[in-house]
Amino acid sequence: MDNDLKNSERFADIEPRRHFLGLAAIGTAMLALGTALIGVLRLPMPSIFPESNPRVKLGPAGRFADTEVTSLPENRLWIYSDPQGLYAVSAVCTHLGCIVSRAEDGGYFCPCHGSRFDASGAVVAGPAPRALIYLELALSPDGQLVVDQQKEVAPDVRLTV
């Protein structure tokens, strides 16, 4: 009985030609379904980000030029002023997105996984893969300082006020 079932005519010697057609049918179906799935997966990828404009007005530029360092916790950044001009350092840790604090000596430390950065933002210790990010600053026509929270600039870029 077992042998009868195993060697049933229906399954014996499927011709390679029919085999190929079967595979082609399955392949086509899979390809179609796969394409449809990729199309559907496009749906949850956000095409518009809900966050507000990354360019934020921070206040009159002159005010920042007067103080050496201004902390803006709401915007997650510091504005520094040196003889060359103004620059902004992001407080978002480059490791996993926690907010770093500023140490007494001018360096930074991250509360989540212990990354430490020196005064220039370079990594001194811990798991952070790269230095803290410097953000682009600009002046708006009404004399306000504007930061673009998504645009990185080189650390030596200064905005002269």
Place this chain on the structure above:
Amino acid sequence: MPEQTIEMAHDERESSAGVTRRFAENVWNLPRTFRESAIRHGRPTSDRAASQAIFTNFFLHILPARIHRYSLQLKATLGLGVISLVLFGLLTFTGVTLMIYYKPSTIGAYDSMKDIQYVVPTGRLMRNIHRWSAHAMVACVVLHMARVFFTGAYSKPRELNWVVGIVLLVLTLALSFTGYLLPWDQLAFWAVTIGSAIAESPKEVTDAVGITSWFDIGGMTKHLLLGANHVGQEALIRFYLLHVIVLPLVTTVLIGLHFWRIRKDGGLTRPRSEDALPDDTATAPEAAPSKTYGLMAVVPGKTPAVDRALANTIPTWPNALYAIGALSMLTLAAMLLLGYFFDAPLAELANPAVPENPAKAPWYFLGLQEMVSYSAFMGGIGIPTLIVIGLCLVPYVDRERAGIGGWFGTGGGKSVCLLSGLFTLIVTVGLLAFTVNYGWLRNAYPDIQQWIITLVNPGTVLLVVLTLWSAAVTWTTNSTRLGALALFSCLLVGFVILTYFATVHRGPNWDFYWWPSQWPTH
């Protein structure tokens, strides 16, 4: 039969009193006839009726009609699979009750949590039970996996069910993680900020290779998960959707598959010696009705194993049902007590400007968090992926059959496990002590390239050392089974040590402290 009925109806058509009487009788008998229609058999009075009671019942037919004596002993399974299932059921029930009041919005979520905690009758109890059951389920699923591994139950023909089980473990962790954001408190917000940054961490690799600009897989994953750049309303609704619909559905289906395969793979695993036929084989119990094997007859193979399997079995009704019932009630009682006496934590409202310090994930993720503090990509994605893939491959790489079913196999399995555990203890504690005291490569070479640290950090070093140890065990003992036991013991002990270390010895700024009482106060 039908003819007779028609005839009767015809006879009594003349007297309307007759039909009234029969109607009244039917109404009178309704409780009995309804019961009989629902439960076709009364309390079984023979082995055969007991079998029938199992496989004619929709809810019970997941169980075999008869079960092996060995499988009902506590040492066979420790009941961990059943407990996990009961916890999943309990989580579903309490989860649905919480959904009545919970609002998945950044404005309403935290307030509805407070309502559930302080206003809704029994709301606090439901939330507590939900939280502790989730923790218990993670623990039980991990222990269940350890039981399956140490009894060799992953080997043929149960390879696929082992893989399904690992997927279920990952789903359990995913359910925990997605549920973690919902309270929208500080703990939730920062744990998920870190979690989503881990999803983005392949950037660490693409940055190093310099292809991020056109292939940013990390960024894509993060955007898919959060629907935004930061954790906010979009992320909350996505996590909610995953937590209450998508993941529970997938988990339910896979649990069904997992249980179905237990039966199709020949029941719970047991030592070969347990299948020895008793001398008086004549006492083989009354056979179950032949129709259960009707379908099997057309499929060649030895799955049902009718003759041999019956010898050492006992009826599922009532033996296994009592065991399952007792486990369920014990689990329920334990969760009720936990929920009654211990409150689930609820921190203050989420504040995107100030992270928790330390921002600790739930305990079962703390081992990962420790590794993440060496390298985001390796600790959060690289090493876990390697471990999951490695575990899935074990039954296909180790195909030894000796000693399957008993704890730790045969021939020195127990000592290999103990030795591997000890080895892991020494290596892990040594590595942690080194890292705490001297830091890692960057402390010595500040200008080191990031990709070197991604590749060589305490996490990867530990994984490589443990893998080499297991390979050494495999070659010296000439047994893949002992090698697999060594690897699993290493991973389990390593996981436990890292979890303990991150729970107790990591404080603010992820610094080392001997005890949490030494944490500085602000």
